[in-house]
Amino acid sequence: MNARRPRVVIVGAGFAGLACARALRRVPVDVTLVERTNYHLFQPLLYQVASGLLDPSQIAAPVRSVLRRTHNCDVLMAEVTSVDLQERRVHTAARDLDYDFLVVAAGSATDYFGDASLRARAIGLKDLDDALALRSRLLRNFERAAVCTDAAQRKRLLTFVVVGGGPTGVEFAGAVAELINHVLPKDYREVDFAEVRVMLCEAGDRLLPTFAPRLSRSAQRNLERKKVDVRLGTALREVTTDGVVMPDGESVPADMVVWTAGVRAVPLLGEGAPQVRHGRVEVTPSLHLASHPEVFVLGDMAALDVEGQPLPMLAPVAIQGGEHTARVIAARLRGREDAPFRYRDKGTMATVGRGAAVAQIGPLHINGLIGWLIWLFIHLLYLVGFRSRLIALWTWGWNYFFYDRPVRLITLPPPGG
Numbered sequence: 001m002n003a004r005r006p007r008v009v010i011v012g013a014g015f016a017g018l019a020c021a022r023a024l025r026r027v028p029v030d031v032t033l034v035e036r037t038n039y040h041l042f043q044p045l046l047y048q049v050a051s052g053l054l055d056p057s058q059i060a061a062p063v064r065s066v067l068r069r070t071h072n073c074d075v076l077m078a079e080v081t082s083v084d085l086q087e088r089r090v091h092t093a094a095r096d097l098d099y100d101f102l103v104v105a106a107g108s109a110t111d112y113f114g115d116a117s118l119r120a121r122a123i124g125l126k127d128l129d130d131a132l133a134l135r136s137r138l139l140r141n142f143e144r145a146a147v148c149t150d151a152a153q154r155k156r157l158l159t160f161v162v163v164g165g166g167p168t169g170v171e172f173a174g175a176v177a178e179l180i181n182h183v184l185p186k187d188y189r190e191v192d193f194a195e196v197r198v199m200l201c202e203a204g205d206r207l208l209p210t211f212a213p214r215l216s217r218s219a220q221r222n223l224e225r226k227k228v229d230v231r232l233g234t235a236l237r238e239v240t241t242d243g244v245v246m247p248d249g250e251s252v253p254a255d256m257v258v259w260t261a262g263v264r265a266v267p268l269l270g271e272g273a274p275q276v277r278h279g280r281v282e283v284t285p286s287l288h289l290a291s292h293p294e295v296f297v298l299g300d301m302a303a304l305d306v307e308g309q310p311l312p313m314l315a316p317v318a319i320q321g322g323e324h325t326a327r328v329i330a331a332r333l334r335g336r337e338d339a340p341f342r343y344r345d346k347g348t349m350a351t352v353g354r355g356a357a358v359a360q361i362g363p364l365h366i367n368g369l370i371g372w373l374i375w376l377f378i379h380l381l382y383l384v385g386f387r388s389r390l391i392a393l394w395t396w397g398w399n400y401f402f403y404d405r406p407v408r409l410i411t412l413p414p415p416g417g
C-alpha cells in the first residue's frame with residue numbers, strides 16, 4: 001500500500017502562493033491552493049486598468065488555467081476564514097482542509113488606519129474592484145461635468161486627489177494626467193479642461209521615498225510637466241464627503257479621492273502569530289513561524305529583517321519566498337536542515353507616464369525612456385500568460401504612438417446608486 005503523501009495547503013494565488021505551487025510541481029506532496037477569487041492578479045498594472053489603458057483580462061489569469069500542468073496541485077476557490085494552528089486545519093467558507101505544511105500568502109489590503117469614514121469616502125487601488133471603481137468614477141465625473149451648469153459643483157467633479165506619493169500614487173497620477181491631457185479632450189468637447197485638476201498629496205518631503213533622491217526629483221518634474229499639482233509635506237487633515245482638508249485647514253472640494261497611502265497584511269493568523277509593523281507576521285529566516293515550523297508565511301504578510309532592513313512588500317520578494325519555501329519543504333522530506341531565505345534584490349521601478357520611468361537597479365539609477373523600456377521588458381516578463389503579454393505589448397506600443405486609452409468604459413453604477 002502506498003504511504004500517504006504529505007499535504008500542503010497554500011492560501012492565496014498571488015505572487016508568493018503561485019510561485020510556491022509551481023515550484024512544488026516535482027516534489028512528492030499533494031497541494032491544495034485556496035484562493036478567494038478565481039484568478040491571479042498582476043497588481044503592478046492595476047493603475048493601467050484604473051486609467052483605461054488595459055482591460056482586466058490582460059492583468060488577471062484564471063488560477064486553474066495557470067496551474068493546469070501542475071498535476072499535484074488542486075485549486076479550491078474559497079475564502080479562508082481562520083486557521084487552527086494546533087489542529088493543523090484551515091477553515092474556509094467551502095470546507096475545512098487538514099495540512100502537514102501550510103503556506104500562508106494572502107497578501108495585504110489597503111490600510112485606512114481603522115477609519116471607517118475614510119474607507120467610505122476614498123477609493124483604494126489594491127484589487128480589480130478598486131481599479132474598475134476608479135475608472136468608472138473618473139469617466140462618470142466627466143459625463144456629469146459635461147452637463148453640469150453649477151460652476152462650483154463642476155470644479156468639484158473635475159478635481160482628482162491622489163493621496164500617497166509612493167509608486168502606486170505616482171503611477172496612477174501620471175496615468176490619469178495623460179488621460180486628461182491627451183485623450184479626454186477629444187471625447188468631452190463640452191468640458192473646459194482648464195477646470196480639471198489632478199493633485200498628488202504626499203506627507204513626506206519627497207515622492208518615491210524608497211528611491212534615490214535624484215529619481216524622486218525626476219519623477220516630480222515629470223508629473224509637474226503633466227500639470228499634476230504635487231503637494232509635498234501634506235498630511236491631509238481629513239477626507240470629508242465634500243473633498244479633502246489640507247494641513248493648514250484649507251478645504252479642497254473633490255469628488256474623487258484615491259487612497260494609496262499604505263497597506264496592511266491580511267489578518268489571517270489572528271492572535272496565534274506575532275504581528276509587527278503593518279500587521280505583518282514575524283517569521284524566522286527560513287520564513288516559517290518560530291512556534292510552528294510547518295507553517296510558512298510569505299510575501300506581503302511576512303515580516304523579516306535582512307541586514308537590518310525589513311523585506312519590502314514587492315512582487316520579487318513574494319516570488320522568491322514562494323520558491324524558497326518549496327525548496328525547504330523538499331529538503332525537509334529528505335531529512336535536511338532548513339536553509340535561510342536570501343533575497344536577491346533585482347531593483348525597483350515606477351513609471352511616470354508614457355515613455356518615462358525611474359528605475360533603481362543596484363548602483364544604477366536610470367530615468368526617462370531607457371527606464372521605461374526596462375520597465376516594459378520586466379513587466380512583460382512577469383505578466384502571466386503569452387496572450388496577456390502580446391496584448392499588453394501591443395497596447396503599450398499603440399499608446400506610445402497615439403496616446404490612446406481604449407478601455408474608456410463606465411461599467412459600474414454611481415456610488416450609492
Ligand SMILES: Cc1cc2nc3c(=O)[nH]c(=O)nc-3n(C[C@H](O)[C@H](O)[C@H](O)COP(=O)(O)OP(=O)(O)OC[C@H]3O[C@@H](n4cnc5c(N)ncnc54)[C@H](O)[C@@H]3O)c2cc1C
Pocket residue numbers: 011012013014015016017034035036037039040041043044045046047078079080081105106107108125126127167168266268298299300301313314315316318349350
Ligand atoms: C497598485 C499596486 C502596484 C504595485 N506595483 C508593484 C511594482 O511595480 N513592483 C513590485 O514589485 N510590487 C508592486 N506591488 C506590490 C506587489 O503587488 C505585492 O508585493 C505582491 O502582490 C505581494 O504578493 P503576495 O503573494 O504576498 O500577495 P498578493 O499578490 O496580494 O496575493 C494574495 C492573494 O491572496 C488572496 N487572498 C487574500 N485573502 C484571502 C483569503 N482569506 N482566502 C483566500 N485567498 C485570499 C488574494 O485574493 C490574492 O490573490 C504593487 C502593489 C499594488 C497594489
